[in-house]
Amino acid sequence: MSLKLYSVSDGPPSLAVRQGLKALGVDYTLINVDFGLGEHMTDEYAKMNPQKEIPVLDDDGFMLSESNAILQYLADKYGKDDKLYPKDPKARAVVNQRLCFNMSTYYRSISEHVVSSLISLPGRSMDVLTSELRSIYDRIQTPLHRNVNIGERT
Ligand SMILES: N[C@@H](CCC(=O)N[C@@H](CS)C(=O)NCC(=O)O)C(=O)O
16 A cells, blocks of 8 residues: 655645544655745646645545545545544535535635735735634534534534
8 A cells, every 4th residue: 555645744734634644544654745945836746736735645646636535535445434424424414514614714714814914915904804714713613513413423
């Protein structure tokens, strides 16, 4: 078995995949991609992921990008039971909802917040970004509580 993960040390999507691999107890080779040096912007890297984003999983030549897709693939392939990624349609749908919400809304808002502390984003003051982030955080609490009986497994 030759499983490799191209990862950036402090990138949330990369960290999520590393957590998934740890939870599943899967051995792999970690390849650090230096974001600052732009190692993900090379033509060589684009052959693995035309989006030029990190992380990328290489499972014996099967290349996969997008952290959520990687997590779902790993859980399907290596999960010894269905605790991490349930097979029951409703329980799985709750996990998928969290993954989609994180990618479409929560992570985007956190990223914008972090970037704006480094460079100012036109028309996006820190106060506005903070209040958006708070509101997003509050909104995820409702479905978290509503699905608590299913969520026990997540
Ligand atoms: N949707 C992607 C997002 C990955 C992502 O944004 N990775 C960042 C590093 S944390 C990246 O590679 N950014 C490339 C760039 O900004 O040039 C995923 O979940 O894997």
